[in-house]
Amino acid sequence: MPRILIVGGGYAGFYTAWKLEKHLRKGEAEVTVVDPLPYMTYQPFLPEVAAGEIEARHVVVGLRRHLKRTRVVTAKVTGIDHANKVATITPPVGDSWQQEYDQIVVTAGAVSRTFPIPGIAENAIGLKTIEEAVAIRDRILTNFDRAANLPAGPERERLLTVVVVGGGFAGIEVFAEMRAMASSLLKNYPQLSFEETHFHLIEAMGRIMPEVSLKTSEWVLKDLAKRGAHVHLDTQVKGAVDGNVELSTGEVIPSDLIVWTAGVMANPTVVRGSDLPVEERGRIRTRPDLRVGTDEEIVEGAWAAGDISAVPDLTGKGVGGYCVPNAQHAVRQAKLLAKNLTAVLRGELPSEYIHHNLGAVAGLGLYNGVFQSGNIALKGLIAWFAHRGYHGLAMPSWERKWRVIGDWWHNFWLNRDNVSLQAVQNPRYVFEEFAARPRPAQPAAAPTEPAIDPKSVEAEKSGKAPASTGAAAS
Known part of the structure; x- marks a missing residue:
């Protein structure tokens, strides 16, 4: 059974897996999604969450709840050796392992782009x-x-x-x-x-x-x-x-x-850790049919979509000739990618992505x-x-x-x-403030010299032994 590895569970990754479950027949392929988070975030709602208008948990989509026939791995992909079709999976706990695949879909998204400004x-x-x-x-x-x-x-x-x-x-x-x-x-x-x-x-x-x-x-x-x-x-x-x-x-x-x-930039952990071709802005070079490569050369078995990819905008309205990194493109690219990947597995030809901006x-x-x-x-x-x-x-x-x-x-x-x-963000502060703790160990007392009885000293000098304390006690 062909093994499909999806790197990233954001917009493009989630929708690719979601649509693959609809297009693929049972037993036609095995799909795995790898992402450090077990959910997809609908980012256009983040400003409303920041303003208290929407409950935070309602703008995220649980991967395991909605991907019924997809294996979900909560970890990072820290390396892609596409020449050997092996990816390095690094979980938050435990050792890394090598994951073999037949088709890889890179949809690791973007991160905030900053500059070296003090503070x-x-x-x-x-x-x-x-x-x-x-x-x-x-x-x-x-x-x-x-x-x-x-x-x-x-x-x-x-x-x-x-x-x-x-x-x-x-x-x-x-x-x-x-x-x-x-x-x-x-x-x-x-x-x-x-x-x-x-x-x-x-x-x-x-x-x-x-x-x-x-x-x-x-x-x-x-x-x-x-x-x-x-x-x-x-x-x-x-x-x-x-x-x-x-x-x-x-x-x-x-x-x-x-x-x-x-601004944003393509996920550097995935881009720098792979051997896939990258364009000058640090995004994975992608063809209009969403396969990795150029018009002249196709990287077989590799696909990309969303903010991490440089997909040509065939409408001619894209910045620099490429689709801008936004949710509108990511979702639609993912839906087409799922169709194209299914078509290639069945020996059919993929279609090119073209989308006129809705506004x-x-x-x-x-x-x-x-x-x-x-x-x-x-x-x-x-x-x-x-x-x-x-x-x-x-x-x-x-x-x-x-x-x-x-x-x-x-x-x-x-x-x-x-x-x-x-x-x-610090949920244990009340418990820690009032929690009982063991008393610190007390230092051991220094040994004391026995008291000297003046009468005993006088008796020793005169040669008379005093009565024993044991006899006196009896």
Whole structure:
């Protein structure tokens, strides 16, 4: 039976395995998915998780629950020797092992791309995982609690200041969602004022959201300004040491929360550990039919899709001639990859991937959004409905859809759940504080000299022995 190894269980990996289960006949192939996490994260919902609008567990899809005929391995692929069709699997516990395969599908996704700016690695947080989104939400809520106990002044405003780096879709969405959440929190904190909350977005280019028209992006800037958010265009971050964000303009912004959304790069662990061809931006070189290779040469038995791959955009609208790394392409590439892989196993020819962009939609906080498709642009409430409608339908499986829709329904009537669970990152703190511990061992007492009886000394000198203590006792 042919062995198919899928490296990565994100968008592209999950959908490839999910669709292979539908296309492959029973016993036609053996499919294995390897990922360090046992779930897929629906990343377009991360800004809403960070703003407390969706329960964190509802935007992840359990691999074992939804992949019924696929073997799921929770580990990392740290090496790919495609010349010998062997991959190195490294689990979090135990020894690594060699996994043989006949077909390999590389869908390990992307990670946050950063630059060697002082303080960023130590103080910033990304927005690529569900854990990061939860940490951002809890940090904002906890900082409001702490600020409410402080007198008005610089330290209180530092806790209430948020800096987001990167003006793409992810950056704008989380920036707007956090601004909306902070505004809604103020009614519960009468000690704090709107003027003490500061939100700054730093963008190195002269505009935000390059996926939409310039006119639409300018509308977003004006909308953010109305809500008290500050966007710094043509500005770079020079440092983020000790909670002070230094900008290229010379301005310094004291902040306790720095969110980094300034781009992504292909998963370096998988790319550098493989012998598959790589293009100049560090992505796996992929053909339009999603097989690894070039127009002139095919790497037999190797496939790639999603953010880790450089797939030519046959519509001619891709950046640099390639599909941009987003969920829209990853999902559709994965669906075609499953069909093509099944076709090749059956001796048929694969099809080429071609997808015309459906447009871009973003949520900008409750009841506000923006949508762009060609020359059509929607703004405000109708765009917000379009955003929720599109992503609600795009969420994999009806089981997950109903959970997300349920969160939206509950929040409509009950408002968002603004409770910080930051202590969950150290869940044993209460137990440790009050747990009984063994008393420290006492040092052994030093031996003491026996007391000398003066009468005994006198008796010895006179030659008379004293009565024994034993006889006296008797």
